[in-house]
Amino acid sequence: MGLVSKDRIRAKLKKGNTSVRLLLAHPMHTGRAKNKEGVLIPAEFIQDIRCWRNEEEVLTIKCGTATARNPYFSFQLVGGESNDLIEIRWVDNMGAKGLTETRVK
Helix, strand or coil: CCCCCCCEEEEEEEEEEEEEEEECCCCCEEECCCCCCCCCCCCCEEEEEEEEEEEEEEEEECCCCCCCCCCCEEEEEECCCCEEEEEEEEEEECCEEEEEEEEEE
């Protein structure tokens, strides 16, 4: 099951390394908040984020309930070239999956 999301990603070469900026659209519910009727909202959070560069996995991020809504990540990958494919895949604790990709500029 995939979520219809508006994830955003940008990747640029900076001083020979690849700088990646990533904004994921996800509610990141902790399981401790209540809705207007006072009923607990079930936990729903991204738990695994993986980054690939040209079909090679280069980064894994593990998240939990303490991660903010619509999380923003910024990181650098060693090396890289213009037009490399950067692909981000994530999975949440409910089984929902997301995919976003870009080319290095």
